[in-house]
Amino acid sequence: MSTVDDVSGPSRLAEPEEGISVEELALAARNHALPLEALRYDVTPTGLHYLLIHYDIPDLDPAQHTLTIDGRVDRPMTVDLAGLRARPRVTRRVTLECAGNGRALLTPRPVSQPWLTEAVGTAEWTGTPLAPLLREAGIDPDAVDVVFTGADHGVERGVEQDYQRGLPVSEALREEILLAYEMNGAPLLPQHGAPLRVVVPGWYGMAHVKWLRRITVLDREFDGYQNAVAYRLRAHPEDPGVPVTRIEPRALVRPPGFPDFMSRARVLRPGPCTVEGRAWSGFAPVTRVEVTTDGGATWSEATLDPGTVPAGSGVDGQAADERWAWRRWRYEWTATPGRHTLGARATDASGRTQPVEQPWNRGGFANNLVQWVVVAVVPEDLPAGR
Numbered sequence: 072m073s074t075v076d077d078v079s080g081p082s083r084l085a086e087p088e089e090g091i092s093v094e095e096l097a098l099a100a101r102n103h104a105l106p107l108e109a110l111r112y113d114v115t116p117t118g119l120h121y122l123l124i125h126y127d128i129p130d131l132d133p134a135q136h137t138l139t140i141d142g143r144v145d146r147p148m149t150v151d152l153a154g155l156r157a158r159p160r161v162t163r164r165v166t167l168e169c170a171g172n173g174r175a176l177l178t179p180r181p182v183s184q185p186w187l188t189e190a191v192g193t194a195e196w197t198g199t200p201l202a203p204l205l206r207e208a209g210i211d212p213d214a215v216d217v218v219f220t221g222a223d224h225g226v227e228r229g230v231e232q233d234y235q236r237g238l239p240v241s242e243a244l245r246e247e248i249l250l251a252y253e254m255n256g257a258p259l260l261p262q263h264g265a266p267l268r269v270v271v272p273g274w275y276g277m278a279h280v281k282w283l284r285r286i287t288v289l290d291r292e293f294d295g296y297q298n299a300v301a302y303r304l305r306a307h308p309e310d311p312g313v314p315v316t317r318i319e320p321r322a323l324v325r326p327p328g329f330p331d332f333m334s335r336a337r338v339l340r341p342g343p344c345t346v347e348g349r350a351w352s353g354f355a356p357v358t359r360v361e362v363t364t365d366g367g368a369t370w371s372e373a374t375l376d377p378g379t380v381p382a383g384s385g386v387d388g389q390a391a392d393e394r395w396a397w398r399r400w401r402y403e404w405t406a407t408p409g410r411h412t413l414g415a416r417a418t419d420a421s422g423r424t425q426p427v428e429q430p431w432n433r434g435g436f437a438n439n440l441v442q443w444v445v446v447a448v449v450p451e452d453l454p455a456g457r
Contacts, residue, residue: 078152082228082433085180095185103187108252110325110349113193114164115398117255120192121276123169123184125234126225129282133258133266138250142218142288145209152266155250158199163249163272164393166193166351170275170302170315174435176268181435188442193349194394198251202244205288210240217243218270218291222282229326230296236278237293247272250283273317273353274397274438277302304432312432318353319439320423322360322400322415326444327348336448344406348415350375351397355420361452362402366412366443367427368388373402406448413444 076251091099102123107117133152141147160451163214169190174181176188205217216237242248252259259265271278275299293299303312320334325348343395346364348356360369376399416425425439432438 081204083182083446084180084304087179089180091185092176092182095182098184098241102184104186105192107323107326109191110323110347113396114195114255115192115262117194117257117263120194120254120263121167121169122277123190124223124262126223127337128261129222129224131222131266136266136284138267138283138286140208140286142202142225143211143214143290144205144288145211148204148208150204155199155252155267156429158203160197160198161200161249162392163270164193164195165270165272166191166274166318166395166397167279168318168321168351170277170436171434171438172321173438173440174439176368177429177431177435177438181433182434183311190276191321191323191351192279193257193351193395194254196249196251197253197256198249198270200246201248201250201286202246204250205244205286205319208288210244210288211290211355213290214240214288215291216240216289218287218293218295219278219283220285220287221264221268222284227296227301230300232296235293235295235297236302237289237295237298238278240288242271242274242364245272247392261449262267273313275302275318275353277315301434302436303434304436305434306432308433310433314435317435318351319437320350320354320357320417320419320425321439322350322354322357322417322425323348323363323442324413324415324444326445326446327406327413337444339406339446339448341406341408341448341450344399344403344404346373346402346413346415348400350400350415350417351378351398352417352419352421352423353395353435354423357398358420359381359416359418360400361416362400362404363414364404364411367414367441370416371402373400375400380392394406406446408448408450411446411447411448414441416441 173189177184221234300316305312360373
C-alpha cells in the first residue's frame with residue numbers, strides 16, 4: 072500500500088560533491104527567476120517576474136470564485152470577485168522575493184528549488200485592502216493568527232495539505248496588505264494566483280498566498296506545515312527554529328557588458344562604466360548601497376535614486392504607492408583590462424546590512440549574502456565563432 076511518504080521524503084542537505092538532482096531540475100523548469108538584465112525595469116514585466124508554484128496551478132473560474140472569512144469573527148462573510156472589485160481600489164508597487172533566494176549557492180546546499188540570486192521581481196499590484204474586511208467581520212479580542220488558504224493542494228515532506236500561511240493579527244491588520252486581483256494593470260495570470268491572491272508588503276513570498284479562497288481567524292498560533300515546519304530558520308533537524316518573516320536587505324548588480332552563452336561570464340570593454348542595480352528591504356527603507364570592484368577588498372558609496380513614481384503610472388491615473396518597492400542605485404567605474412569581481416551591499420534604516428560571509432540554515436532561507444559578478448575587461452574584439 073502506498074502512502075504520501077512514498078512520494079515525499081524528508082528534507083536533506085546535498086553531499087559535498089553532489090550535483091543538482093533531476094527533481095531539482097524539474098522544479099527549476101517549472102519555476103523561473105528574474106533575468107538580471109531585467110533589473111533595468113522599475114516595474115518588472117509580468118513574464119519576467121520570478122515565479123514559484125508549490126503544487127499545481129488550480130483550475131478556477133473567476134466568475135464563480137469566492138473568498139470566505141471565518142473563524143474567530145463576529146460576522147463570517149463570503150464575498151465574490153465582483154464584490155471585492157466594488158470596494159476601494161488601491162495600487163501598490165511591491166518587491167517580492169522568494170525566501171529561498173540564494174539557496175543553491177550555500178555550502179552545504181539544502182536540496183530544494185535551486186535558486187541562485189534572481190528569485191525576485193517588482194510589480195504594481197491592484198486590489199482592495201484586507202484590513203477593512205477583517206474589521207467588518209469583527210475580529211474577536213482573543214484572536215492570535217490569521218490563516219490564508221489557497222486553492223492549491225499537494226504533498227510536502229509527507230504532509231498532504233492545501234497551501235496555507237498564517238500571519239499574526241497585528242500584521243494582518245496592516246493597511247498595506249492587499250487582496251490583489253490585478254498585476255501590472257491586468258488581471259492576474261493563472262501562475263500568479265488568478266483570480267485572487269494576498270500581497271503582504273515587506274514579507275518574503277511564502278506569505279503572499281495565491282489562489283486565495285479562505286481567511287480564517289484563530290485564537291492560537293497557526294501550527295500548519297508552512298508555518299510550523301517549512302519556513303523556519305534552523306541550524307539542525309531538531310532545532311525548532313524561528314519563523315521566516317520579513318525580507319532581509321539585498322542589493323543586486325545588473326551585470327555590465329555582455330555574457331558568454333553557457334557560463335554567463337561577463338565581458339566588458341575598458342573605459343567608463345555605470346555599474347547599477349536595485350536594492351530593497353522588508354524591514355526599513357534602504358539608506359545606503361556600497362559597491363566593490365575588487366571582490367570586497369574596498370567598498371565605495373553608490374548613488375541611490377530618490378525612488379519617485381511619475382504621475383499617472385498607477386491605476387486610474389493614480390500614482391502607485393512604492394514604499395515597499397526596490398530602489399535603483401548607480402556607481403561610476405572606470406573599467407581597466409583584467410578580471411574584476413563586482414558586488415554590492417545594501418543597508419537599511421534599521422541598521423541591517425548584507426553579509427559578505429555565508430549566513431546558513433537548513434532550509435536555505437533569508438540568505439542575503441552579497442552577490443558576486445566576475446567581469447573580464449578585454450580591449451580587443453573576441454574572435455568570431457565557427
